[in-house]
Amino acid sequence: MTPPEPAPRVVIADDQELVRTGFRLILTVRGVDVVGEASDGVEAVAAVRELRPDVALLDIRMPQMDGLEAARRIIAQSPDCRVIMLTTFDLDHYVYAALAAGASGFLLKDVTPEHLVAAVRLVNTGDALLSPSITRRLVERFAAPDSGSVTQGVRGATVPATHRDLVALTPRELEVLTLMGHGLSNAELARELTLSEATVKTHVTRIFTKLSLRDRAQAVVLAYETGLVAPGSSADRRDRLPHAP
Numbered sequence: 001m002t003p004p005e006p007a008p009r010v011v012i013a014d015d016q017e018l019v020r021t022g023f024r025l026i027l028t029v030r031g032v033d034v035v036g037e038a039s040d041g042v043e044a045v046a047a048v049r050e051l052r053p054d055v056a057l058l059d060i061r062m063p064q065m066d067g068l069e070a071a072r073r074i075i076a077q078s079p080d081c082r083v084i085m086l087t088t089f090d091l092d093h094y095v096y097a098a099l100a101a102g103a104s105g106f107l108l109k110d111v112t113p114e115h116l117v118a119a120v121r122l123v124n125t126g127d128a129l130l131s132p133s134i135t136r137r138l139v140e141r142f143a144a145p146d147s148g149s150v151t152q153g154v155r156g157a158t159v160p161a162t163h164r165d166l167v168a169l170t171p172r173e174l175e176v177l178t179l180m181g182h183g184l185s186n187a188e189l190a191r192e193l194t195l196s197e198a199t200v201k202t203h204v205t206r207i208f209t210k211l212s213l214r215d216r217a218q219a220v221v222l223a224y225e226t227g228l229v230a231p232g233s234s235a236d237r238r239d240r241l242p243h244a245p
Helices: 017-029 041-051 067-077 095-101 113-124 132-142 171-181 186-193 197-211 216-225
Strands: 009-013 033-038 055-059 082-087 105-108 150-152 158-160
Touching (some): 017 033, 055 113, 171 216, 197 216
Parallel strands (some): 009 033, 009 055
């Protein structure tokens, strides 16, 4: 019998105590270990450094240091810690930059208890929280047209684009990356390319390794930043896709 996976260890960072308390109760009741809390970005970075959690839940808008800068520092100092941003979809323009910085996804503040727990457990396995289609919509909304060099952030700030050498990819891997950028899941990739899901997963894993990507969210961002996918395009526009033999 396979032993159960150990409970994820989580740090929650939000300047609203009520939000932190609610999330902590939801997670602990369902077997997730909340090892620390923080009320601002500075405290969040310090808590992750000291407590070494598996997952950090970060509010984007916090005093002292916002969630985006906190995410960057946490990912730099603790690369094994997965970051989930807490946000409001229509208002926070930091989401794209957070994904580009290495966050594994985002949650709305009004997330259901079931979704919150599932999200924490999902990113703890090394996957991205967002479905590819949601990630694609975020990238299309916030990516600048010339995002191959820089991406426009909030209030005129810029975020350096992620640069990767795509020459390392095989034609098939390049096709898989492009389709991921268009929002296709592994199951959809398998149907599109007439491959087994196991083969698709192998291609995806190799892409992550060759391009030093943390997860699927970063792969989608990279597909836009390198011009493989253009904002506003869709998976149905087959003329944009490179085709492997």
